[in-house]
Amino acid sequence: MHTNRETASFSHLFQLIVLVAWIAAFCLLLQGMGGKHLIAKFLRPDYWWLVEVGAGILVVFVIARVYCDPHSHGNRGAILLVQIGILLLPLLYLPQAVVSELSPEAVEKRSIDMSHTGQSSMAANSPKNDAADLPNDPSLLRLVADAKSYEGRKISTIGMVYTSDKLPENTFFCYQLLMFCCAADARPVGVLVKYGESGNLAAGSWIRVEGILGIETIQDKQIMQITAERVETIDPPKEQFLFQ
Amino acid sequence: MSDKYHCSQTEYHVPSSCTCEDCNSQNLSADDVNSTDYKSTFNFTFLIEAAFLLFAAGLLVLGKGLGISTAVNDLSISFVAIMLEAMPFMLIGAVIGGLIEVFVPQEWVGRILAGRTHTSILIAAGLGAVFPVCECAIVPVVRRLLHKGVPTSAAIAFLLGGPIVNPVVAGSTWLAYRGDWSFLGTRMVFGYGIAVAIALITSFLFRQKDMLLEDAHVPTHSACGCGAHQHEDDRRSITQRLFAAFQHACDDFFDVGKFLVIGAFVAAGCRTIIGVDVFRELFASPGLAIIAMMALAMALNLCSETDAFIAAGFRGVLPDTAQMAFMLLGPMLDIKLLLMYLTIFRKQTILVLSLLIFGMVLACTLFLQYGLGGLPGAH
Numbered sequence: 001m002h003t004n005r006e007t008a009s010f011s012h013l014f015q016l017i018v019l020v021a022w023i024a025a026f027c028l029l030l031q032g033m034g035g036k037h038l039i040a041k042f043l044r045p046d047y048w049w050l051v052e053v054g055a056g057i058l059v060v061f062v063i064a065r066v067y068c069d070p071h072s073h074g075n076r077g078a079i080l081l082v083q084i085g086i087l088l089l090p091l092l093y094l095p096q097a098v099v100s101e102l103s104p105e106a107v108e109k110r111s112i113d114m115s116h117t118g119q120s121s122m123a124a125n126s127p128k129n130d131a132a133d134l135p136n137d138p139s140l141l142r143l144v145a146d147a148k149s150y151e152g153r154k155i156s157t158i159g160m161v162y163t164s165d166k167l168p169e170n171t172f173f174c175y176q177l178l179m180f181c182c183a184a185d186a187r188p189v190g191v192l193v194k195y196g197e198s199g200n201l202a203a204g205s206w207i208r209v210e211g212i213l214g215i216e217t218i219q220d221k222q223i224m225q226i227t228a229e230r231v232e233t234i235d236p237p238k239e240q241f242l243f244q
Numbered sequence: 245m246s247d248k249y250h251c252s253q254t255e256y257h258v259p260s261s262c263t264c265e266d267c268n269s270q271n272l273s274a275d276d277v278n279s280t281d282y283k284s285t286f287n288f289t290f291l292i293e294a295a296f297l298l299f300a301a302g303l304l305v306l307g308k309g310l311g312i313s314t315a316v317n318d319l320s321i322s323f324v325a326i327m328l329e330a331m332p333f334m335l336i337g338a339v340i341g342g343l344i345e346v347f348v349p350q351e352w353v354g355r356i357l358a359g360r361t362h363t364s365i366l367i368a369a370g371l372g373a374v375f376p377v378c379e380c381a382i383v384p385v386v387r388r389l390l391h392k393g394v395p396t397s398a399a400i401a402f403l404l405g406g407p408i409v410n411p412v413v414a415g416s417t418w419l420a421y422r423g424d425w426s427f428l429g430t431r432m433v434f435g436y437g438i439a440v441a442i443a444l445i446t447s448f449l450f451r452q453k454d455m456l457l458e459d460a461h462v463p464t465h466s467a468c469g470c471g472a473h474q475h476e477d478d479r480r481s482i483t484q485r486l487f488a489a490f491q492h493a494c495d496d497f498f499d500v501g502k503f504l505v506i507g508a509f510v511a512a513g514c515r516t517i518i519g520v521d522v523f524r525e526l527f528a529s530p531g532l533a534i535i536a537m538m539a540l541a542m543a544l545n546l547c548s549e550t551d552a553f554i555a556a557g558f559r560g561v562l563p564d565t566a567q568m569a570f571m572l573l574g575p576m577l578d579i580k581l582l583l584m585y586l587t588i589f590r591k592q593t594i595l596v597l598s599l600l601i602f603g604m605v606l607a608c609t610l611f612l613q614y615g616l617g618g619l620p621g622a623h
Contacts, residue, residue, distance in 0.1 A: 054332035100317035109519030
């Protein structure tokens with residue numbers, strides 16, 4: 001039979017393990033590795049301070065727990081194990097999340113009509129800006145926002161390849177994920193690309209597209225489309241998400 | 245560390261471990277803890293937790309063998325991302341709760357909120373302006389306020405209104421809608437109004453004690469139940485009181501954090517399985533779009549400080565009122581919150597609250613759509 005004090009000590013020990021594991025995970029994610037921060041895959045940079053604050057609070061919790069006299073009755077047995085297991089679960093998924101990439105199926109599910117029209121409404125409603133101020137190598141986000149201004153211009157942009165049977169022949173969707181807060185809410189932003197050798201491109205690969213941007217009407221919808229002159233495969237960029 | 249400052253009570257504690265007579269006189273009796281309702285809720289919660297843990301761990305281990313490794317990869321990315329985004333907010337909320345517990349005098353809380361039900365509801369629904377906590381953090385704070393003697397109806401007003409009527413959420417809504425005041429104004433006004441209305445209705449429907457779990461309504465000098473913290477308040481230094489506040493916060497993290505994990509996992513699962521294209525046909529009708537967006541808000545379990553960015557992603561695709569329904573319902577009712585509510589309310593209360601919240605948000609947004617023709621002043 002455990003005494004209250006023994007049970008509480010046991011409970012405190014497991015709680016300390018959880019706290020320390022989370023601190024280690026936060027620190028690991030915030031560390032730069034090979035010029036990249038692991039956390040960049042999950043959170044937009046201006047939210048990283050939140051994780052730093054979270055790590056700081058957890059450190060204070062550890063101090064509070066270490067100096068807390070385990071006088072009182074804590075959870076025990078199966079209850080304690082389940083509680084600790086649940087709190088550690090995200091950390092069990094963390095390695096899998098770090099080495100994985102969102103699948104094309106997941107990307108398609110995050111778009112209202114990616115496989116049919118691209119960003120039609122944005123293209124139709126975008127304002128027309130002074131062409132002299134526009135860079136020739138815009139991001140896909142800039143391209144979508146300033147579609148009218150870029151119409152008829154030769155541009156160069158980068159993105160990933162999405163192919164589907166639902167897309168018109170000899171076209172693919174060039175997209176990048178736009179992250180609002182975290183990877184869970186990221187959704188694809190991009191343009192259709194007309195390219196004769198679309199079938200040779202690997203889905204999910206990074207490419208640079210050079211060509212003329214046009215706004216076509218397909219199935220009664222205005223759709224941005226680059227008529228590609230050149231498509232080359234490139235290494236993934238340092239910043240893989242777009243931010244608004 | 246003196247025994248006077250100990251603290252480690254959790255929701256399943258048996259407070260008789262505290263040796264102080266005064267503490268024991270104000271805590272749960274063994275009869276309370278052994279009551280049928282308490283045990284029933286306890287067993288139900290524990291079964292959910294255990295089943296969830298087995299399922300989630302099994303999915304990770306067996307995913308490849310089951311031929312769903314791609315889905316598990318997608319799920320793991322969303323799950324970890326949601327946790328990383330939500331957990332700091334939850335920790336901050338726990339700390340705010342701990343600070344309230346130690347530094348906000350019970351007399352002050354009593355003077356402001358206790359006693360006058362209707363006035364306290366009106367004040368509590370707007371209290372988020374002073375204590376800006378999101379939905380991930382609101383439950384620990386409300387638990388602390390209840391222990392401070394805040395009336396249940398006022399606590400409900402804060403629980404529902406706090407995650408909407410607060411400066412951080414206002415800022416994110418304003419940013420997400422690029423300074424369109426109609427969205428911000430409608431969200432704040434209706435969020436406040438719905439919180440007040442539901443709190444008033446529940447105050448008529450239930451007696452205070454009937455709404456809460458046994459250990460949620462017992463006013464103690466300290467929410468950890470030991471009561472020791474207040475005995476020496478006058479003599480304790482600021483550092484010692486801060487230390488006590490963090491111990492309370494740590495307890496709340498362990499009590500409520502597991503529900504955040506479960507909610508984040510469910511949300512990630514929904515994101516992995518359900519494509520937004522599923523709702524495409526429903527979006528042709530504003531009424532159906534409102535209901536579909538309410539269902540989406542419940543399934544996605546987004547943080548109220550960030551959900552406006554998701555809702556704004558549907559601008560131009562869905563009616564403004566459907567986006568508003570998403571932003572009003574999510575901070576008050578989603579899967580994660582439902583699980584967290586189990587640490588405060590009885591199941592019957594949760595059921596009634598859920599129906600009231602869903603019905604009220606639906607009625608308000610339908611009124612906006614069909615009565616006013618959309619959001620006032622929207623462009």
